[in-house]
Structure formats: C-alpha cells, structure tokens
Amino acid sequence: MSNIDTCDSCGKRRELWHNESTGLSFCEPCDMQAWENYAEDKGLVEAPAEDVQLLERDTAGLRVTLTYRPSRNDCLLACATSVAQTDRVVSLESAMDAFHHPMLYLSEACVAELGVA
Numbered sequence: 587m588s589n590i591d592t593c594d595s596c597g598k599r600r601e602l603w604h605n606e607s608t609g610l611s612f613c614e615p616c617d618m619q620a621w622e623n624y625a626e627d628k629g630l631v632e633a634p635a636e637d638v639q640l641l642e643r644d645t646a647g648l649r650v651t652l653t654y655r656p657s658r659n660d661c662l663l664a665c666a667t668s669v670a671q672t673d674r675v676v677s678l679e680s681a682m683d684a685f686h687h688p689m690l691y692l693s694e695a696c697v698a699e700l701g702v703a
C-alpha cells in the first residue's frame with residue numbers, strides 16, 4: 587500500500603510507505619534510511635566482508651599470493667607451482683614478511699611438495 591501524503595520523517599509530500607512496526611509513514615528515501623538504522627541497531631547488517639587479494643607475484647615458477655581475510659582479520663599466504671599448491675594462515679603483522687619469504691613460513695613438507703629448493 588502506498589499513497590501520496592506527508593512523510594513522518596522529512597515532512598515532504600511524497601508517495602509513502604507505511605511501516606507496520608513503527609506505525610509511521612515514510613517516503614522511500616526515509617524508509618530506506620529508517621530500515622538501515624534499524625538493521626544497524628540490531629546488528630543485522632553484518633556486511634559479509636569479502637576476502638581481498640592484496641599481493642601477487644610470480645618468481646621462477648612459484649606463484650605467491652597474499653589474501654586479506656577481514657572476517658578473520660588475518661591473511662592467507664598461498665604458494666603454487668605447476669605441480670602443487672599450498673597455503674597457510676599468517677597474522678597481519680607477519681603478512682608482508684611471509685609474502686617476501688614464503689619458504690620461511692611453510693612447513694618443510696609443503697616446500698618439498700611444491701618442488702622448490
């Protein structure tokens with residue numbers, strides 16, 4: 587149901603949407619704003635934070651990528667060669683070091699699997 591009337595929020599005459607839970611009638615922008623505020627209050631809008639690939643390099647057949655994972659607040663160091671790939675979680679503090687010296691952060695078994703010296 588919508589009709590032209592005075593918005594309870596901004597006072598402009600617009601097409602209004604009646605909000606059952608508040609009993610107020612808002613225009614569309616106000617209604618959206620109200621919903622956003624409500625959702626934020628209730629912690630409903632926990633934007634699913636996407637993982638972000640920060641860095642990538644390719645050295646002598648070894649591809650190293652560093653991905654920031656906001657949901658865990660850590661980074662994922664991934665190393666791949668043509669034959670294998672492995673990854674490990676690193677803290678934010680050691681992320682840059684891990685990216686530049688990935689072999690120091692991978693287990694011997696992983697390094698052996700990758701087939702790099």
Ligand SMILES: [Zn+2]
Binds near residue numbers: 612
């Ligand atoms: Zn309004």
